[in-house]
Amino acid sequence: MGNDFSQTQDLISRGLAGFIPELVLSALVCVLLLADLFIRGVKPRTTAWIATIGLVLAGATLWPRLAASGEIFGWMQGGTQQGLLVTDRFAWFFQMFCLATALATLPMALDHAAFRARRMGEYHALVVAATLGMFMMAGAVNLLIAWLGIEFASMASYLATAFDKRDRRGSEGGIKYVIYGSVASGVMLYGLSLIYGMTGSLHYGAIAQQLQVSGASDLGLMTAALLVFGGFAYKMAAFPMHFWCPDVYEGAPTPFTAYLSVASKAAGFAVFVRFIAAFTTGEGPSFVAFGSVPFDASFGWPTLIAAAAALSMTVGNLAALWQTNVKRMLAWSSVAQAGYLLMAVAVYAAGRGRPSGGDLGPLIFYFIAYFFMNLGAFHVVTVIASRTGAQHVEDFNGLGRRAPWMAFGLTVCLLSLLGVPPTGGFTGKLQLLQTAVENHLVWLAVLAGINTAISAFYYFKLIRCMYLHENQAGLVTTGTTNAVLLALLVLPVLVLGLAFSPFIELSRSFGF
Amino acid sequence: MPEIGLNHFLIVSALLFSAGIGVVISRKNAIAVLCGVELILNAAALNFVAFNRYSTPDARLDGQIFTIFIIILAAAEAAVALAILLNLFQQTNTVDVDEADTMKE
Amino acid sequence: MDINMSTVMFFAFALLAVFPAFMVLFAKDIVRVAFWLLASLSGVAGLYIIMGADFLGLTQVLVYIGGILVLILFGIMMTSKDPLLKRARHVERSVVTGIVTGALVFAALAAVILGIGFESGKGRADGGATTTALGEALLTDYILPFEVVSVLLLFVLCGAAHVARRRKEGAHA
Amino acid sequence: MLLTLAIFLPLLGMAVVLLLPSANKNLIRWTATAFAAAAFIPIIVLSKGYGGGEGDSAEKTLLAQRDAVVAAAPAAARETIKSLLKEPKKLTKQLEAWSDHEHAPASALSDELKPLAQVAAADAYPALHEAWELTLAAESVLAKDLRYVEYGQWIPAFNIHYFLGTDGLSMPLIFLTGLLWVLCFVYSYSIEEGVKGYFALFLLLETGLLGVFSALDFFLFYVFWEIVLLPMYFLIGYWGGPNRLYAAIKFFIYTLVGSVLMLVAMLALYWKDGMDSFNLLTLTSVSGGFDMHFQMWIFLALFMGFAIKVPVFPFHTWLPDAHVQAPTAVSVVLAGVLLKMGGYGFYRFSYTLAPDAGVSQAMVLMIGILGLINIVYGALCAMAQKDFKSLVAYSSVSHMGFVLLGMAAMTTEGMQGSVLQMFNHGVSSAMMFLLVGVLYERAHHRDLDRFGGIGLQMPYYTGFAIIGFFASLGLPGLNGFISEALVFMGSFNSSEFFAGNSTVYALPRWIVYLALPGVVFTAGYILWTVQRVYMGTAKKEEYKTFKDLNWREVFSLTPLAAMCIIFGVWPALILDYMNATLDHLRAFVVSGGGI
Known part of the structure; x- marks a missing residue:
């Protein structure tokens, strides 16, 4: 190691100074694990409060990083720093996003029936740990850290999925999640090793530079892309690694499903976008399209992603049509949503290297909308399930009368997921379609349109049950906290649909 | 006989990877699938070490470090998988991935 | 023909790594699967040592063979009523699928690897023991992942203990 | 407002x-x-x-709006904007070139684009864009006839505006709604x-x-x-x-x-x-x-x-x-107004945004033939129905075919007939659905074969029914006749009208010939229906207790019946509204959007 010791020390201390939110989260994991040992009796609220305070604290320490930019940790190589993590607005957005998801799912966990009479410290610790892993995913600029972040978040998610030991479906979901997850991770690792072999570095910047200076074998890049995409697709719940989704979403405790479907997907997209940014910086065709691949000259990252987008939305929507379990339906819906989101990534990858390209605004805007609409939907499902034991679509019969506000909130969220004006989902999808059309991916936009129509079938299945089917059972009382959370999640969906101008600018500013 | 070089190791690793994929696809016992995953992980790790040894431009040990983390994470993953599996076994008396399938409708 | 020692060693270890790997695919019962895996991983450890990664070789033996495999064996013993249970006939067919897929994957990968045409000229020459260098790197350049992994191991330990612990009275875990 | x-x-x-x-x-x-x-x-x-x-x-309002936008632009760029706006169409080309060069350094820009760079540098680009939009909008053929225009910003990031107005095409439909x-x-x-x-x-x-x-x-x-x-x-x-x-x-x-x-x-x-x-x-x-x-x-x-x-x-x-x-009132608005959204959309959007495509051979033939199928197939289906309401529903399919046929012809009479048909069908089909609803509320079934002799039992109701059904049939003196006649005249004349015009494909006459039997089928199913339901003697005892219309039903039916008669006798009342708008639109489409 040719490093000067004082230089290294300097890098580490500067790194730690920019790393406070992660340190807070790490401490929070330890505190929560210990809390179960030292707090007597079953007090789910105590640990929930500890978690809340810790998450808010982490958010407060994260806030100033909005202005920060630059890489932290790592080493000096030829006079430039090759960091492990980067602090920029893009990372900040996704870190805040995951933090907010963790925070929003806390009240849901308190409300979840199976969680009411047990110690919850370990569960919260796992959620916080998953969030910590996602922090690393959002900021990773090094193959090792990207993979480590994914694994970190995954391990915590595996355990949280199987957290409810009395629930057999939880264990089943957990074992499927961990087995398929480790296969995906192994395949991805093999791809990463090829990238390392071809470029001789783990650092994104160095890889990009190496690719620009001396290039790499198109065949090798293509193989690595296919292998690596498997791992990323697993985290994004996108085709072809989407099949775990329904079982895990159904098996996991509903609050954690909500967390998984929002935060985990977002972190998966964050790490993926940053990864492909390193591979599509070049001006030459060899990076955007892999050039002289023997069987199809136009194959490249944009094509790969566009194909995955098309298949994700189609497979997700078609499979969702046949579901009668609400959580499974939302799981397939989230696969389809990953497809819509991948459209924006495909356009982004295609636009890199062009002066006007590379706008991540639509992706981020859709994620803002997705946060509210998907969490809103899961919130209602959790609340209703914990009071009526509702699992299936038919269990929601007559909810329009039994719990009018909850039903209204769920309807707004479902309409938003479907993409009907005036909701955030519509304006979000509009921008996704717009970028696709603008970048000559009209076929993908048309396919997304057709998919929207298909998805109306199953979203409306639930709406129909709530309003058009009768159920004589009495009113469902839901409590103030839940009503407040519902309002906090549903109102922004409408705001994003009606007055979205400022949010467009805002989401554009989070790109890199 | 040619001198042993990078490609030799890569071919060994490719063989391990293919064997691992084969195991993952054909086995139904969750523990056996896990063994297949270990093979895949080792293939990747072997790649990292081989590239580090034969083809990186400078004297850094990035590939070997990566391998250390692969080994650690493999251990953690095995622990998690087996813990969940034990719990599932207590409930259902099976470790068959396909049999643990009460959810599909 | 000059057959030097390292070539012989390579082929010996490569055989030790690859043959058992395929036996993992073919073996009839789960206990044999585990022991074939052990053999294969030892072969990989040997390959590490050939490449001058002595510390990794030792870690491989200690962690993998001493830790992970023991874990797997424990898992087998605790979840199998009859560990030596022969594979049922309907499962046999899927072995063919496994072999075919594996063969296809290998053919593709080998084509890619040979197609890329890696040069083995560069890289880190045999620089003696790596333990010191690795230790230094872990505490300087890679201090972040090193610490992060310690948090990971902590919560994995607690979480796994929680999930695997036998339920006592049901309600309170 | x-x-x-x-x-x-x-x-x-x-x-x-x-x-x-x-x-x-x-x-x-x-x-x-x-x-x-x-x-x-x-x-x-x-x-x-x-x-x-x-x-x-609209022209005046939009230009006033434009002047306000220019006046509000940063002073540094105001003069540049004014000079650029003198040739708005040329500016369109420049905007296209500009969007390709947006991030290029000023030195790399052509002389043509330099003024745009200047505007952008003064942060006046949005104002220029808006003023350009408004200038071109004021030049549009639609602006000639639009009145009561309301214009305001809604979502500036995407140049989305709150922009309303009404002309001879939309006014009758708004009134009907x-x-x-x-x-x-x-x-x-x-x-x-x-x-x-x-x-x-x-x-x-x-x-x-x-x-x-x-x-x-x-x-x-x-x-x-x-x-x-x-x-x-x-x-x-x-x-x-x-x-x-x-x-x-x-x-x-x-x-x-x-x-x-x-x-x-x-x-x-x-x-x-x-x-x-x-x-x-x-x-x-x-x-x-x-x-x-x-x-x-x-x-x-x-x-x-x-x-x-x-x-x-x-x-x-x-x-x-x-x-x-659907419940009766929903059927009424569905047939009366919702279907017109489609016809309105064709005129308002399809032809104005793709004028050349609209008069191309493929599209004229497609629309004409589909119109023909609608007319004939709809009428035949209506004839086969046993359910009163689905008979009326298929009659809608048939009647909306005339809208397509007149549209495909692109002649003055054809377009007038087509747009008038939308309005007339709105009136008569609304009336027919109300009439079916009235009967259903009393009989609780809609089986055509089980009715009969209603005319004796409910004379006022039957009076309304005769007006409604005959208007739909296209009896001279009632409104449906005017529009159907105009459509046939217009579509028949198309090939003569556009003879020698190389850009417009005239609707071939054979389509019109084939559509004519549709009128006969329509007369057939309507007369048969009237005969089955209202004529003869009551088939069931319970029909004898049916009460005639109550005040609510009379209230709903009277204006519609009045309109059927008034617009049948004096169609100019409504045609005068539309003529100018349709003439401008037609001239626009026929000239390939060139005016």
């Missing part, structure tokens, strides 16, 4: 209705009716004004279940429809278009017949598929040549320059969206289902 008032009064009404106690059903009914009537007042004022040529023309809502509300007093939701959704529906007919910003139009979907879904799904859920979702999905394709077309136009505009008028004044290939795609995508709504064969299958299952 009047248009805004008309559109949003029902929305306000919805909010008020939702706040009322659900137990007090009469209060809800009266409140809802009051709001529908209140919304009708500005509409009457508008239509009187439009007929009398009141109100500033306002009128039908009042009539339907009075008729709907017999709804007893879920009164609050019913009237609230119905009011929301009115907002959507009035918005659709007056929006001049494509995005705003799309939002209103989608707003129509939801209340309709619930109105059919909750208050409909036994198979209502199937009918409701079928309606929803069909329309959604169409609107999504429309959305893609809308986005393609937005990105076309870097114009970044949703302003229909702006797009219209440059659409003549779009290449044929692009126009074809736009036309087809929009065609799908509108054709499903019309509905054009083979996308018509949702219509009989929806009609049969």
